Amino acid sequence: MSTQRRALVVGLGIAGMASAIGLRQAGWQVTVIERAAQRRLGGYFIGLFGTGLSAARRLGVMDAVHMRTPKSTKTWAVTRAGDRSRTNGFLDQPGEPQGVLRGDVEAALFEHLGDVEVRYATVPTSIVDVDGGALVTTRHAATGDERCEKFDLVVGADGVRSTVRRLVFGPHERYVKPLHAMICAFQLESQVPYFPAEHGLVLAEPRRSLWVFPFEDCPPTALFSYRTRDIDAQFQGPVREVLRRTYGPEPLGEILGHVLEQFDRAEHWLFDSVSQVHMPSWRSGRTVLVGDAAWCMTLYSGMGASVGLAGGSLLGRLVARHGEDLETALRTWEARLMPFARQHQRAALFKSQVFTPSGPVMHFLLKGLNRLGAKRSKDNEPTALEQWFVRPMNVDFAD
Numbered sequence: 001m002s003t004q005r006r007a008l009v010v011g012l013g014i015a016g017m018a019s020a021i022g023l024r025q026a027g028w029q030v031t032v033i034e035r036a037a038q039r040r041l042g043g044y045f046i047g048l049f050g051t052g053l054s055a056a057r058r059l060g061v062m063d064a065v066h067m068r069t070p071k072s073t074k075t076w077a078v079t080r081a082g083d084r085s086r087t088n089g090f091l092d093q094p095g096e097p098q099g100v101l102r103g104d105v106e107a108a109l110f111e112h113l114g115d116v117e118v119r120y121a122t123v124p125t126s127i128v129d130v131d132g133g134a135l136v137t138t139r140h141a142a143t144g145d146e147r148c149e150k151f152d153l154v155v156g157a158d159g160v161r162s163t164v165r166r167l168v169f170g171p172h173e174r175y176v177k178p179l180h181a182m183i184c185a186f187q188l189e190s191q192v193p194y195f196p197a198e199h200g201l202v203l204a205e206p207r208r209s210l211w212v213f214p215f216e217d218c219p220p221t222a223l224f225s226y227r228t229r230d231i232d233a234q235f236q237g238p239v240r241e242v243l244r245r246t247y248g249p250e251p252l253g254e255i256l257g258h259v260l261e262q263f264d265r266a267e268h269w270l271f272d273s274v275s276q277v278h279m280p281s282w283r284s285g286r287t288v289l290v291g292d293a294a295w296c297m298t299l300y301s302g303m304g305a306s307v308g309l310a311g312g313s314l315l316g317r318l319v320a321r322h323g324e325d326l327e328t329a330l331r332t333w334e335a336r337l338m339p340f341a342r343q344h345q346r347a348a349l350f351k352s353q354v355f356t357p358s359g360p361v362m363h364f365l366l367k368g369l370n371r372l373g374a375k376r377s378k379d380n381e382p383t384a385l386e387q388w389f390v391r392p393m394n395v396d397f398a399d
Helices: 014-025 050-059 102-111 163-168 239-246 253-265 304-322 326-355 360-376 384-394
Strands: 006-010 029-033 045-048 075-078 084-087 098-101 117-119 122-130 133-140 146-151 153-156 176-187 200-205 208-213 221-227 269-277 287-289
Touching: 006 014, 006 122, 006 146, 014 029, 014 050, 014 102, 014 153, 014 304, 029 122, 045 050, 045 102, 045 304, 050 102, 050 304, 050 384, 098 102, 102 304, 122 163, 133 153, 153 163, 163 287, 176 239, 176 326, 200 253, 208 253, 221 239, 221 253, 239 253, 269 326, 287 326, 304 326
Parallel strands: 006 029, 006 153, 029 117, 075 200, 153 287
Antiparallel strands: 045 098, 075 084, 122 133, 133 146, 176 221, 176 269, 200 208, 208 221
16 A cells, blocks of 8 residues: 655745645645744635636635625725726726725635644754655744654645755746836725725825725725835835835825725734746756746736636646656646746736836826726627737636
């Protein structure tokens, strides 16, 4: 009788938990380690396209994911002075994305981990390939206790600044490509005054923007996005002061003022620089990277959660299919996913302009495109450009 194979997954986010469930479905014994002392709570708006929805079904978590797409929604382009006009929002794009909170997806995955062991406040300090596996040393952040174990597979799902990637593949600078932009996302307590709860808002200016994403049964989430050449300076001082400085010195107006006041009271938020990860390969020996650690497409792509789910699900199914031939399973997995991820990385560069125009000229052009898009939205027929960008959003990575 063969011994049950063991996998170590580093990171308790969407890609990490999807990989853990996929490998458990393949009959593996799975351990997950997470740097944080507890599971991350809170969440911001994400869209799940067909790629993510089909993966969620295969992982068995679809029924537990709380869909929050408004039944009737509109999106408004607004100004600081309060002017408004119809525009296209995230949920209006072809591909029929479903609006969810990131925390909803993570909670559904966590509930379905089953007998997967989760160790918090734990990080890897060494990963060395040995005969038939990888020898991994981990350290507990609070106690400093170290543990050395052998695993058949190590899955690095620990984000854009992945410790696994640094230990196995080399320094971050070799793979992380900054887009010279910042994002700040959080959940509002209440909708912006004078707008229905199910309506979205876009306040776009050259090099900075505010998006408000609506939900069916909870307050909207807000996204600040702005461009900067001095990333380090953005982390010097309280975030609330950085945001007010960035969106000044002009008067904030009622919309920006409302959102910033609610940010001051927010308990959970995401504030980070925007970077993509470009690698010639996501695997080395018995280590493989998934999610943002491997292919970070950025929040601008809108596909991070969907591809994280698909990558974890496909990994488990190919490992099960190829049995003892782990090398073939990983090679096939990478060949299936890499062209898809790279296409969405390219698309994200264009979409970053939609989220945050890089200058006055681009802002002017996008305003014209949005007016045209709003006029033809009644026909719900995507343009050729939109078709090129959204065509692969509903690819089903079934084995």
